[in-house]
Amino acid sequence: MDRESLINKYNVPVPRYTSYPTVPFWGNERPDVKQWLKVVKRTFDESNEAKGISVYVHLPYCERLCTYCACTKVITRNHGVEEQYIDAVLQEWQIYLNTFKEQPILRELHLGGGTPTFFSPENLKRLINGIKENAKLHPEHEFSFEGHPNNTTRDHLQALYDVGFRRVSYGVQDFDPEVQRVINRKQSFETVKEVTIAAREIGYHSVNFDLIYGLPKQELSSINDTFEKVSELKPDRIAYYSYAHVPWKTKGQRMFTDADIPDSAEKRELYELGKEKLAELGYDDVGMDHFSLPHDELFIAREANRLHRNFMGYNTSHTELLIGLGASSISDAKYAYSQNPKEINLYEKACAKGELDLVKGYFLTDEDLIVKQAILDITCRRELSFEGELKKYLPTGIKAELQVMHDEGIIVLTDDKLVVTDLGMIFLRNIAKPFDNKLRYSKSGEGNMFSKAI
Structure with a gap:
């Protein structure tokens, strides 16, 4: 064949x-919080000293709606929400610290969204310092964040570098102006170039671009043009994702019609062209839409059989315990999973009382x-x-x-x-x-x- x-x-x-x-098979019963924390403690005791732990923080706010996005987010220009949300995240973190009984060793920390750089550099530093305050750093720790090119400033990059971040992932998606118009994410090549250069000048050792194929109005010419521009910047990693059209899950995707979306044959051509360009530029297929240059740690980890996969995607640190902080975050404690409520008011209310409000979970x-x-x-x-x-x-x-x-x-x-x-x-x-x-x-x-x- x-x-x-x-x-x-x-x-x-x-x-x-x-x-x-996978999440659809977890069922709809709320997990027992005491039972969940017992599993967390067990996993922590078994693995913290040997491997450390991972922490994912979901920062859900965005100033503008990107219509292709199916992530949990809140659209607002009110930056007054920042401090209260960070307070809640640190209150949730304290619940886990109380459960651990001893200092966790941070191996991996990732800020996802939403738009993490919606938050001011000062507030991001307060968040990270609050997490690090009662933790040790693993000698090979890796801190990373997702940056929106339009609002990731040099101050953001410097502030996060100062507290230990060395990897940044920029949501590029496509450089074609018409595609950007339809998905409501207008960002110029010059803007992406500026933040990429800034990250490297400051000292970040890995820059990732997220690219998507199958977007509305996308054509072979736009994929070709996008990769020509990408070749000039040569990010260390590229995630080349398939656009997932799920309008029954996210209202934003109802702002364009099926007629705007490449059909199956056209989407395959977009994929094949992207794969061809990635190979020409020297990127190796790490797996499941992830590509990296041979010098990048993701490729090195794959070659050394150290690659791992969890809710943060592929990563280089095989920790057994992933604590998800923030509204909608999912945690993985090896023997069980849990998820926080997506509604920010419910999440903040529980954290203010020093409680976890778990809406979904599964014990393996x-x-x-x-x-x-x-x-x-x-x-x-x-x-x-x-x-x-x-x-x-x-x-x-x-x-x-x-x-x-x-x-x-x-x-x-x-x-x-x-x-x-x-x-x-x-x-x-x-x-x-x-x-x-x-x-x-x-x-x-x-x-x-x-x-x-x-």
Whole structure:
């Protein structure tokens, strides 16, 4: 089967596997907070000294609505909300500090959004210093943040550098003016160039660009032009994402019609052109839409089998405990997941009382833990051994499904393991899917739960 036929076959709704089980299979019951904190303490005690912990902070405010965005956000120009929200985040952090009983070792800290640089440099420093105050820093810690090119100032970059940040990710998406108009994210190449140069002058060692294919009004010419401009700046990493059209989840996507969006064939062409340009520029396919230059730590971690994947996407630090702070944030304590409320008023109200208000969660079974590791092995290490406990949880008929993938050239299958081929890198989600027992035995199927693979 040729490459185009494979793309046609495997371009179906499938999870992104930032967790297993994936969020739609967690159920709707609120998790017991005491039970959750008990699991957090267990995971902390098992892993803090050896690996440290990760912290993700969700900063949900944006001044303008980007219509393509499906993230949890609040649109406002009222910057008076900053201090109260930071107070709430630090109050939530204190709950976890009280649970740990001893100082956490910060290995990884990421600011996501929303727009983290909506917040003033002074308030961001207060936030980070508040988190660091009762923590130790791992010798190989990595702090990163998402920056909007239009409002990330040199002062932002310097303030965050001063408190330990060395990696920044800019949401570029596409440089075409018409695409930017439709998605309501107008930002010039000069603006992106200015903040990229500023980050490097200050001392950031890794700059990432987020690019999206399949956006409304996007054409091959705009992808080509975007990559020509990207080649001038040569970011250390590029995330080349597929636009997920989910208007039933986010009202902003109802501001353009299906007629504005490239059809399946056109989207594949956009993807293929982007992949071709990435290869020409020397970027290596790390997996699941992530590409990096050989000097970047993401590539180095992949080569050294240190790559990990969680709710923050691919990262270089395999911590067992990820604490999500802020409205809508998700935490991963190895044996359980939890999520905060999306409504800021509910989140702040609970934090002010020194309480957690968890709206969703899941406690993993022994089977879940085995399958979770199997999917991580596929998506992070490109291979999976069938030996050990995994054998008992392999569904009937899976070897036949995998044999088809072997015959198609996307994996190499032997009696005791599978290895993902270079061709198979664009099908990682599809290769992981047969091991997803929750999805396999679900009566609802994929439906509208997940975006298409490509």
